[in-house]
Amino acid sequence: MRVKNITTPFFLLAFLSISVGLMSQVKPLTDSDKQKVAAFKFTNESQTRGMQQYNNNCKSCHGDPGKKNYSNLDPIPGDPASAEYQALTDGEMFFYITNGKGQLMPMFANAISESQRWDIVAYIRSFNPNYIQAEVQLASDVNLSGALRLKLDVFKEEKRVVALLTDSTDGVQKPIKSATIKLSVKRQFGNLNIGESQTNELGIAIFDFPVDIPGNEEGLLELIAFAGNESKEISVSQLAPLGLTVVPTKLLEQRSWFNINKKAPLWLIISYLSALAAVGGILLYVLLQLKKIKEMNKE
Amino acid sequence: MEHSDFSSKIPTKIGEKLFSTVNLNIKFHIWMGFLSVLLLACFYAYYIQLRDGLGVTGIRDFVSWGIYLSNFVFFVATSLVGMLVSSVVGLSGKKWVIPITRIAEIIAVAFAAVAGLVIVSDMGRPDRLAYVFLYGRFASPIFWDVTVVTLYFGISFLLLYVTLIPDLALGAKFLKWRPKWLLWAYNLLSLGWKGTEREFAILKKSIRILLILIIPMALAIHTVTSWLFAFNPRAGWDSTIFGPYFVSGAFVSGLSCLMIAMYFFRKNYKLEEYLTDKLFDNVGKLLVLVSLVYIYFNINELIVPGYKLKTHEAIHLRELFIGHHSVLFWSVQIFGLIIPTILLLFKPVRKPFPMLLLGVMVLVGSWFKRFILVVPVQEHPYLPIQHVPEIFKVYTPTLIEIMVTIGPMVMVLMIITVLTKLFPVIPVWEMAEHGEVKENE
Numbered sequence: 001m002r003v004k005n006i007t008t009p010f011f012l013l014a015f016l017s018i019s020v021g022l023m024s025q026v027k028p029l030t031d032s033d034k035q036k037v038a039a040f041k042f043t044n045e046s047q048t049r050g051m052q053q054y055n056n057n058c059k060s061c062h063g064d065p066g067k068k069n070y071s072n073l074d075p076i077p078g079d080p081a082s083a084e085y086q087a088l089t090d091g092e093m094f095f096y097i098t099n100g101k102g103q104l105m106p107m108f109a110n111a112i113s114e115s116q117r118w119d120i121v122a123y124i125r126s127f128n129p130n131y132i133q134a135e136v137q138l139a140s141d142v143n144l145s146g147a148l149r150l151k152l153d154v155f156k157e158e159k160r161v162v163a164l165l166t167d168s169t170d171g172v173q174k175p176i177k178s179a180t181i182k183l184s185v186k187r188q189f190g191n192l193n194i195g196e197s198q199t200n201e202l203g204i205a206i207f208d209f210p211v212d213i214p215g216n217e218e219g220l221l222e223l224i225a226f227a228g229n230e231s232k233e234i235s236v237s238q239l240a241p242l243g244l245t246v247v248p249t250k251l252l253e254q255r256s257w258f259n260i261n262k263k264a265p266l267w268l269i270i271s272y273l274s275a276l277a278a279v280g281g282i283l284l285y286v287l288l289q290l291k292k293i294k295e296m297n298k299e
Numbered sequence: 300m301e302h303s304d305f306s307s308k309i310p311t312k313i314g315e316k317l318f319s320t321v322n323l324n325i326k327f328h329i330w331m332g333f334l335s336v337l338l339l340a341c342f343y344a345y346y347i348q349l350r351d352g353l354g355v356t357g358i359r360d361f362v363s364w365g366i367y368l369s370n371f372v373f374f375v376a377t378s379l380v381g382m383l384v385s386s387v388v389g390l391s392g393k394k395w396v397i398p399i400t401r402i403a404e405i406i407a408v409a410f411a412a413v414a415g416l417v418i419v420s421d422m423g424r425p426d427r428l429a430y431v432f433l434y435g436r437f438a439s440p441i442f443w444d445v446t447v448v449t450l451y452f453g454i455s456f457l458l459l460y461v462t463l464i465p466d467l468a469l470g471a472k473f474l475k476w477r478p479k480w481l482l483w484a485y486n487l488l489s490l491g492w493k494g495t496e497r498e499f500a501i502l503k504k505s506i507r508i509l510l511i512l513i514i515p516m517a518l519a520i521h522t523v524t525s526w527l528f529a530f531n532p533r534a535g536w537d538s539t540i541f542g543p544y545f546v547s548g549a550f551v552s553g554l555s556c557l558m559i560a561m562y563f564f565r566k567n568y569k570l571e572e573y574l575t576d577k578l579f580d581n582v583g584k585l586l587v588l589v590s591l592v593y594i595y596f597n598i599n600e601l602i603v604p605g606y607k608l609k610t611h612e613a614i615h616l617r618e619l620f621i622g623h624h625s626v627l628f629w630s631v632q633i634f635g636l637i638i639p640t641i642l643l644l645f646k647p648v649r650k651p652f653p654m655l656l657l658g659v660m661v662l663v664g665s666w667f668k669r670f671i672l673v674v675p676v677q678e679h680p681y682l683p684i685q686h687v688p689e690i691f692k693v694y695t696p697t698l699i700e701i702m703v704t705i706g707p708m709v710m711v712l713m714i715i716t717v718l719t720k721l722f723p724v725i726p727v728w729e730m731a732e733h734g735e736v737k738e739n740e
Binding site: 258259260261264268269276285286287290292294297298 | 457
């Protein structure tokens, strides 16, 4: 029986690591992800920036591109300069860097920014002499002005947030296209970046919302969407039921060493009081013995 | 009042001799007068501290526990001798210990009574002392400490009184020419003791209960005192053996104090017949035993962190071994512990006068040992403050602080003087009962 008790935590741990592994594969690659392209032209500067990011985040497993000195892992990380890698579209590379791949490669969405991830793509492409960058969708071309409106629609089941950016200067709402909208979630100490997305012809930008962001006791969290540049900016915030339901357990509501007397551990109160009562009782007994001697001698 | 059967059972020679020290003579008054003047000076220093705040002491943000806390630990430690002599040695059936049980208990009562006051002297707002009892938390070691020190004092006091009761009844016979109020007090406190077998049965049972109870209590007071430090992650205090380490150190300081007291009473109270060379020899052996245990704990306490040398432990140990505190540290270890232990291994050294000298060495060493335990650790906090004034980094006690520290020592001397002048320092009835002990010498 004892052996079983010891192994239980290991089973739990194994179960947990399998679940975590499965979770990392949750997000599937879509066609729109494949066709995604960078919002800027790859230059020597972006390749240099990309090299720095690559060396910090990727090299430990993938080695130096072109030298095939990647780590000996299962599955094999592979050399990013290889033909196999270079056959990927820019969008696919960006997707894997962002969301991770397979059992081993972690996601970098929260570790490095979107433009830095594109810089890494630029660096990897620099090892392919045949590479020609697709036409750039220039997001920052749009100069926002006029009576801007930004509206968020939340789809709870799909975990999706749709942003609509319009300009109603002339009394008619006109969609603004190719504008970058940033989505974040308000946390205790600042905003957590969720992602960036560009508006299409209809002025709509779509965000796939992560499944694992803690919300409040009702699963609500506060979304903040932001669009703008130097000339004009707009932001909206609203509560959305996209978070995990979290009922916080407050440390001071439990009995603990460092709580007030009413919340002290029961065993501690009982030990203290019973020790005090025992010693006090013995002392009282001795005093009563003395009283007995005194009364005995009065007779 | 007529003499009871009981007092006639006591050999007159023993009674006369042992009660002859109950004597408020001119020497007593001069000595008490001197102590009173000294105490007044200390009170004046404390008054300045109350008026101007703890800023008049050397304690600052880094070292917030200075010689007041060292002194407190020393007092609690020394008071443990009552338990060691009366309970541990006494209950094991060693009759040789009888002549010094009362001295040990008086030392215990005096140090335990004043230990609480020492803590109060470290408080910036002593008017809030009652808050400890009103709002104390079950989870606080300081609350436990207040509890056990109070209880230990209570038990020691009761034990001293209970063992005195038969002697108090003898006062009527042997204290004829003493002041009337003293005889009246003896009579009142003796509970009308007649010395019947039933009385003795009750009394001996009560004494036995107290002797047993005092063992866990004494262990508790010094273990809890050590927890005030060991419940702290600081290098130097972060130790699991602080409880036994402190307890064994307490026996060393307590026994050295007892040795000094024994020598004093032997000489000044002319008790050579009772506080014999053989008794000194036994106490010397006992001190060797507890010192060896203490040395063992010292080695443990230093070599374990010294081998691992974790960063903060290394800084602390370097300060002790070769740094700022090294002279004090090695002096305490060598002169306060190792040399006395080695010397006491030799029979010619275990004589009253050499033991007085060694007792003083060990006692002084014990006091500074507490300083080494308390102060250096605090000079290297885990969260250092920026741009710290020099006065924070190096702790130096001020004159006022030293006076306030001497105050409790004076009080201890006064309590011991009064108790040993009002009551026989050697238990008369127990000496009469175990008269054969003397003949065995």
